[in-house]
Amino acid sequence: MSMTDGDPVIELSDVHKIYPDAQRERTVLRGINATFRRGEFVAILGRSGSGKSTLLNLLGGIDLPSGGDIRFNGLSIANLNERRRTLFRREHVGFVFQFFNLIPTLTVFENLLFTLDLNGVDRARAQRRVEELLSRLGLSDRGDSFPDRLSGGEQQRIAVARAVAHRPSLVLADEPTGNLDRDTEREVLALLREMPKRDDTTVIAATHSPEVAGCADRVMRLQDGTLDGAQS
Amino acid sequence: MILARVSMRNLLRHPWQSILSIVGIALGVAVVIAIDLTNESARRAFKLSNQMVAGQATHHIIGGPSGLDETLYRDLRVEHGIRGAWPVVEGRLRLPDHDGQRFTVIGVDPFAQTSHSAIHRSTRGLSPTELLSVHNAALLADDSARRLGLTIPGELRVHGAKGDHRLRVTATVSSDNALENQALRAVVITDISTAQVVTGNVGRLTRIDLELNDPATVTRVRGLLPPGAELAGSAARGNALQQMTRAFEVNLTALSLLALVVGMFLIYNTMTVSVLQRHRQIATLRTLGVGDRELFASVALEALTLGALGVVAGIGVGIVLSHQLLGLVAQTINDLYFRLDVKQVSVSAWSLAKGIALGIGATVVAALAPALEASRVPPQITYTRSGQESAARGSVGRLAWFAIVPCVAAAVLLLLPGGSLYAGFTGLFFAIFGFALLTPALLLLIVRLAHPWLARTLGLIGRMAARGVTESLSRTRVTIAALAVAVSATVGVGIMISSFRTTVEHWLVNYLRADLYVSASGSANGVDPGLIRRVSQLPGVKSITTARWTNLDGAAGRTQLFVLDAQSEAFENFQFKDGDAASAWPRFKDRDAVIVSEPYAYHHRRGVGDTVVLRTDRGAREFEVAGVFYDYGSDRGVVALHRDTYDRHWSDPAISSFAVYLDAGIDADDFAATLQDGVLDGTELTLRSNRQLRALSMDIFDRTFAITNVLRVLTVVIAVIGIFSALMSIQLERGREFAVLRANGFTPRQLWALVTTETGLLGLAAGVLALPLGLFLALALIFVINRRSFGWTMQVWLTPEHFVLGLVLAVAAGLLAGIYPALRLARTPPSFALRHE
Incomplete structure (x- = not known):
């Protein structure tokens, strides 16, 4: 698949994000227009505080834009209420965080089961899916372990698997390798490239890392609230 | 659902916190159930004895004191x-x-x-x-x-x-x-x-029992009765008698509810701290698509699990506790109201159901705010502890302003003339709630005032401890409020009891002026008038007054009569609240006037110049009230009348007791020995000196409040468990911060000092806050609750020991709560804490 041949999954038109500060308003995103297509891996580069995480939050329906529109498969996310946006995330979005954020009170197996369970996948199918993911990660023997017993690399691999377990249309990764050493970063990146591809999932990763940018289908730069290379 | 597993595992991850919460709610529920079972058992025993007496009778014909x-x-x-x-x-x-x-x-x-x-x-x-x-x-x-x-x-x-x-x-x-x-x-x-x-x-x-099933026969029988006899329905009569203990029961129930309220604070605090600590985890769940309602339900489920376990444990503890409390309650009812033989706790399903409903209800109410807080956590993973704390500090002013609402409601309910006892207690609980809302603002003020002193005496550790308290406000404010409320309750109830005790002591000194008292010990046998004549002729006897204690039972309840055969000097022993001895005496002695005790005047709304209706042997008759006197012997009240008046209207020559006044210079103990050996030997009469009678009265007083003291202690125990649980979790949460301190050269001893100074400071703050609230509670108990319950006036006697005890208790609870986390944190290698946080 080339970088332009997928259908548009998510489209941003003139998206603004302004945070009201105590003294004055802070504009983080200024009129962003972008389209992300099915199955592509996009890296968004930018300095700390450039608004990368804000952009991901808007794409995932975690936050709402101050202006403009974000459409997911034609549906305006900005017009959804809190409950509908939660259900949208639950069904269509997977998240990978810099600090893994696995649920500490659930085992590895249960962490992977979590989004399937939320989406009402029947227990037998969900278990088969988790076993398949664990086997692909080579962590089948760690299913009963709690996250704090795993290394950072193992935790992030599980986090990637959790993000794709329910086969979402979109995976949003916020500095997915920011907390890992070089070798582990490569392992996780390979997973992040390979796992969503099977389901034609779009991956958008906010990163500082040239390694991540290096393996993306498309690299965009966020600077001064605008996105360079936004047109695919 | 897997979310439920997250909740349950969260409880299991903090077993001590969970167990302490369960213990707290269990004790709260146990106290409520125990008091209810005890009250219920007393009521049941009363009903049983009443039923045994009444049997199939629908009515009783009752006469005067002589039947x-x-x-x-x-x-x-x-x-x-x-x-x-x-x-x-x-x-x-x-x-x-x-x-x-x-x-x-x-x-x-x-x-x-x-x-x-x-x-x-x-x-x-x-x-x-x-x-x-x-x-x-x-x-x-x-x-x-x-x-x-x-x-x-x-x-x-x-x-x-x-x-x-x-x-x-x-x-x-x-x-x-x-x-x-x-x-x-x-x-x-x-x-x-x-x-x-x-x-x-x-x-x-004694009476005639009747089974009258049609109103016409009731009317007919009523018409056949001679003057002085009354036809009373047996159920109404039983109810009227049982009403005598109502205020006593309500007071016990209110005190037991206070224990549950403190338990509620505990659940609220545990759940709030738990939600705050898991802010990042909750945000992750929100990001992954968990909805606000599911999060609300998840936190509510955690609270309900703790509550349900607490309730189950509370039922067991409550039943055991009720066996211990039953003796104390029965003793008080026997001392103050009527003879009641109750030895067995009857465990009623209704009492248990009430306890369960209250326990679960309290848990649900306490968990509402934290569950709502969890459901409002935004999905952004931008958690900062400092953000939470600045939000908590930001809300201090709003909470303080909002405190005005419950405080005004409390003032209205407490100060409204003619308010009921229930309104009084509701007002008291509003006041406590208002105070809890003010606690964060007052806590910040206290720490600000203590800061310079701590910095001067403890240097860096003092400054850090003071800062630590204000930086943990989101976690500490409820804990401090709960401890302050429990300590204030113990201070307030303590002041009330000691004020009451001192008032009664002073009253007894004035009231009991005779040297010796001889009584027929409550039996119906009475004292032989011949014996009194013999005693009056003994050398050294200045004068003798006789008394007859009897009850007039009727459909409207029981009226206690105190018939006094005395001269004007003995009459001056009465301390008048309304009227005076000089003007009341002539009417009391010769003109069929009576004087009534303060509780009687309060319950029946009578004052000087009003009349009371008493059923004499010749029918109902009005008696003028010549005075209202202070009396702490009966909370339902007494009508006192002169023996001559009594003899004019009742045919009951019996004498219950007599008091002996000795000539100056006669040793009361020597005379008592002579009297006992020479006159009273072989009789059923009991001889007591003035001192002994006063001691006996104070013993009864202390027995009456024994159960109150037990409930006070239990409330404080619940609060101490609460502060222990909350402070422990707060300190352990800061493991990483302390590990950084250790890594930078803090010794275990310094860490120990820091943690205990901080928790001690929190205890001190709770203690300082508890003192004004304790004083307020004491005043409300003395001037509102006690008055609406019993109608007594008490003088307020403030002594420093209650305040010192409250302060020491709070500081000790704080220090105690700091010991375990301090030891654990000091012993944990910093590398371990840094790795695992």
Whole structure:
């Protein structure tokens, strides 16, 4: 698949994000227009505080834009209420965080089961899916372990698997390798490239890392609230 | 669902926090259930004894203090054909050969049988001749005969009004019903005339029981009654009697609810801290698509799990506790109200259901805010502890302003004239809630004031400890409020009890001015007037006053009469609240005026110049109130009248007690010894010196408040568990921060000092906050609750020990709560804490 041949999954038109500060308003995103297509891996580069995480939050329906529109498969996310946006995330979005954020009170197996369970996948199918993911990660023997017993690399691999377990249309990764050493970063990146591809999932990763940018289908730069290379 | 597993595992990850919360709510529920079971058991015992007395009777004919003429019964039955009528003679007697055990003698008509359900059923198989064929025949319960080691037929020596009598126990009786058997335990059944002889009431009946099922017959019987007799419905009469203990029960229930409220604070605090600590995890869940309602339900489920476990444990502890409290409650009812034989806790499903509903309800209410907080956590993973704390500090002002609402509600409910007792307690709880809302602002103020002193005395550690308190406000504010409320309750109740005690002591000093008191110890036997004459002729006796204590029972309840035969000097022992001795005396002595005690005036809304209606032997009659006097002997109130007035309207020559005033220079102890050996020996009378009687009164006072003290202690225990749990979790949460300190050169000892200084400072703040609230509670208890419950006026006596004790208690709780986390944190290698946080 080339970088332009997928259908548009998510489209941003003139998206603004302004945070009201105590003294004055802070504009983080200024009129962003972008389209992300099915199955592509996009890296968004930018300095700390450039608004990368804000952009991901808007794409995932975690936050709402101050202006403009974000459409997911034609549906305006900005017009959804809190409950509908939660259900949208639950069904269509997977998240990978810099600090893994696995649920500490659930085992590895249960962490992977979590989004399937939320989406009402029947227990037998969900278990088969988790076993398949664990086997692909080579962590089948760690299913009963709690996250704090795993290394950072193992935790992030599980986090990637959790993000794709329910086969979402979109995976949003916020500095997915920011907390890992070089070798582990490569392992996780390979997973992040390979796992969503099977389901034609779009991956958008906010990163500082040239390694991540290096393996993306498309690299965009966020600077001064605008996105360079936004047109695919 | 897997989310439920997240909740349950969260509880299991912090087992101590969970266990302490369960213990807290369990104790709260246990106290509520124990008090309810105890009250319920007392009520049940009362109903049982009332039912045993009333049996199938729907009405009773009651006379004055000397009962009814027995001819009334004969007239009703024979002349007027009222068949459903049973005569009853009842009295107290003692068994001299069996350690002076006290029994009730009940005289029944073997041919008319009896309305007494227990006696009726137990004597069903017996022929009337069992009681009539033998002189002084009597029946005993199987169990009593066994207990006394009596062979049947056998002889039983009893001591009644006029001395010893030998009864012939011809048969034993028993009932199929266990409760009725219990009611028969201390009863001797005889025929009417034997009972009359034994009780010294020949020709008199205690009452006549009736079964009247149509209103026309009721009206007819009422028309047949002589003056001085009254027809009362048995249920209404029982209710009126039971109402006497209502205020006492309400006070106990309110105190037990306070324990539950403190338990509620605990659940609220545990859940709030838990939500705050898991802010990042909750945000992750939100990001992954968990909805606000699911998060709300998840936190509520955690709270309900803790609550349910606490309730289950609370039921068990409550039942055990109720067995311990029953004796204290029964003692108080016997000391203050009426004779009640209650030894068994009857565990009613209703009491348990109330306890369960209150426990679960309290948990749900306490968990609402934290569950709402969890559901409002935004999905952004931008958690900062400092953000939470600045939000908490930001809300301090709003909370303080909002405190105005419950404070105004409290003021209205407490100060509104004529408000009910329930309104008073609701006001008190509003005041506590308002105070809890003010706590964060006051806590910040106290720490700000303490900061310079801490910095001067403890240097860096002092500054860090002060900062640590304000930087943990989101976690500490509820804990401090809960501890402050519990400590203030102990300070407030302590001040109230000691003020009450001192007031009573002062009152007794003025009221009990005679040197010696001789009483018939509550038996109906009374004091022989001849004996009083002999005593009055003894050298050294200056004067004697006699008293008759009796009750006028009626449909509207019981009126206690205090009949005093005294000269004007003794009358001056009364301390008047309304009116004065000089103007009241002539009317009291010669013009049929009465004086009433303060509680009587309060409950019946009577003052000087008003009248009270009393049922005399010649019918109901109005008596003018000449004064209202302070009296702390009865919370329902007393009507006092002169012996001459009493004799003019009642035919009851009995004397209950007499007081001896000695000439100056006569040693009361020497005279008491002479009196005991020379005159009172062999009688049933009890001689007490002024000092002994005062000591006895104070013993009764202390016994009355024994249960209050137990509840106070339990409330403080719950609060200490709360602060222990909360402070422990707060300190352990900061493991990484402390590990950084250790890594940078803080010694374990310095860490220990920092943690305990911080928790000690929190305890101190709670203690300081508890003092004004404690004083407020004391004033509200003295001037509102006590007044609306009992109608007593008390002087406020403030002594430093209550305040010092409250402060020490709070600081000790804080320090104690800091010891474990301090030890654990000091022993944890910093590398371990840094790695695992």
